[in-house]
Amino acid sequence: MKAAVVGGGIGGLTAAIALRLAGHEVTVLERAPELREIGAGLSLAPNALRALDALGVGDRVRAHAAASGVTGNLRTSSGRYLRRFRAGRDEPLAAFHRGELHRVLLEELPEDVVRPGTEVRDASEVDADLVVAADGVHSGLRRQLFPAAPGPVFRYTAWRGVTEPGSVWPAEGCFTNGRGAYFMVHPLPGKRVCWALGAAADTPGVRYPDEQAEVTRRVAGWHRPIPELLAATVPETVLHNDILDLEPLDAFVLDRVALLGDAAHAVVPDLGQGACQAIEDAVVLAAALRTEPDVPAALAAYDRERRKRAAYITRTARSKGVANVSTAWWMPVLLGALVPLMPASVIRRQTEPIWGWSPPSP
Numbered sequence: 001m002k003a004a005v006v007g008g009g010i011g012g013l014t015a016a017i018a019l020r021l022a023g024h025e026v027t028v029l030e031r032a033p034e035l036r037e038i039g040a041g042l043s044l045a046p047n048a049l050r051a052l053d054a055l056g057v058g059d060r061v062r063a064h065a066a067a068s069g070v071t072g073n074l075r076t077s078s079g080r081y082l083r084r085f086r087a088g089r090d091e092p093l094a095a096f097h098r099g100e101l102h103r104v105l106l107e108e109l110p111e112d113v114v115r116p117g118t119e120v121r122d123a124s125e126v127d128a129d130l131v132v133a134a135d136g137v138h139s140g141l142r143r144q145l146f147p148a149a150p151g152p153v154f155r156y157t158a159w160r161g162v163t164e165p166g167s168v169w170p171a172e173g174c175f176t177n178g179r180g181a182y183f184m185v186h187p188l189p190g191k192r193v194c195w196a197l198g199a200a201a202d203t204p205g206v207r208y209p210d211e212q213a214e215v216t217r218r219v220a221g222w223h224r225p226i227p228e229l230l231a232a233t234v235p236e237t238v239l240h241n242d243i244l245d246l247e248p249l250d251a252f253v254l255d256r257v258a259l260l261g262d263a264a265h266a267v268v269p270d271l272g273q274g275a276c277q278a279i280e281d282a283v284v285l286a287a288a289l290r291t292e293p294d295v296p297a298a299l300a301a302y303d304r305e306r307r308k309r310a311a312y313i314t315r316t317a318r319s320k321g322v323a324n325v326s327t328a329w330w331m332p333v334l335l336g337a338l339v340p341l342m343p344a345s346v347i348r349r350q351t352e353p354i355w356g357w358s359p360p361s362p
């Protein structure tokens with residue numbers, strides 16, 4: 001079978017790996033003249049790592065990760081620990097430089113599979129038995145196939161950066177809640193540290209002449225090593241993005257096209273699950289093509305399997321995001337009182353449905 005994957009992001013590349021492994025002929029059509037990811041960090045949770053293991057690439061991917069205790073180290077803006085990472089109780093996440101994760105996935109594909117500089121505007125242009133629309137949150141194929149579906153919704157704003165190697169080291173993964181904003185830190189391989197500031201905002205698209213200075217102003221007085229991390233980041237490399245998500249769609253498939261990753265279910269990053277879900281999608285789609293008799297049946301199975309889970313994750317991430325950037329004066333007070341009292345079993349009950357996912361058996 002001939003499959004065309006539109007979009008060479010983390011979702012598209014993983015889909016291409018999974019489909020090739022299932023024996024299909026695959027091309028990746030990418031609009032950008034060169035395939036690469038932007039310079040920031042991202043974490044993968046156990047559910048995504050299990051999916052990558054099912055594709056036989058888990059260990060090669062893990063070789064580029066650092067263990068982050070972000071899920072266990074929760075702090076207030078003054079630096080007080082509301083909770084501390086404890087091995088055995090808290091699950092570390094695998095933290096990556098995005099560019100490196102993307103490169104490892106790209107290296108799994110023969111060179112002639114990927115066609116950079118190829119923009120797909122219309123699914124009917126594509127000569128393939130199956131089209132995987134992995135063209136991101138602003139997916140043109142989603143708009144074409146589901147014109148009535150609502151577009152992305154602005155939720156808040158976020159800055160990201162990566163420190164120069166060795167400048168602030170060692171560093172622990174941690175998550176700090178302040179009023180109207182959060183600051184997240186992951187250690188990365190190569191003695192680098194990635195950080196993100198998420199902050200409440202009313203309007204999308206607002207940008208500052210000096211983004212790093214703006215971040216520094218917003219977290220003035222926050223605990224160490226936040227000021228040091230900002231000072232150790234080259235100002236021109238600081239990224240500022242609108243944080244968007246999508247209302248759950250009524251379908252992820254139409255005819256021979258399957259939406260995958262952010263094109264199907266962009267989520268806010270508050271659960272660290274956007275790329276993880278794209279990776280899950282890829283593995284489930286390839287498995288459905290293996291077990292179902294034809295493409296329509298496989299796409300129907302993919303749609304059934306993925307939509308409910310994606311909707312759950314979208315909504316859970318959104319409500320976490322609302323709390324994380326809440327400007328209510330009482331939110332940090334409430335978190336400060338509740339988080340230290342929260343038993344591990346309660347936290348496990350929240351994360352288990354997400355991190356406990358396993359890929360379909362081969």
Ligand SMILES: Cc1cc2nc3c(=O)[nH]c(=O)nc-3n(C[C@H](O)[C@H](O)[C@H](O)COP(=O)(O)OP(=O)(O)OC[C@H]3O[C@@H](n4cnc5c(N)ncnc54)[C@H](O)[C@@H]3O)c2cc1C
Binds near residue numbers: 011029121267276
């Ligand atoms: C601040 C922030 C932090 C995040 N942190 C995490 C995290 O820690 N963990 C996690 O799992 N997720 C995280 N995410 C989410 C994650 O980045 C995304 O969910 C993931 O990258 C989506 O991958 P994708 O392949 O679906 O889409 P994209 O990465 O957007 O790729 C889409 C690709 O399609 C191409 N394209 C677009 N239109 C066309 C066209 N017409 N023709 C051809 N090609 C086209 C684009 O050029 C692009 O290469 C975060 C997101 C943000 C914003």
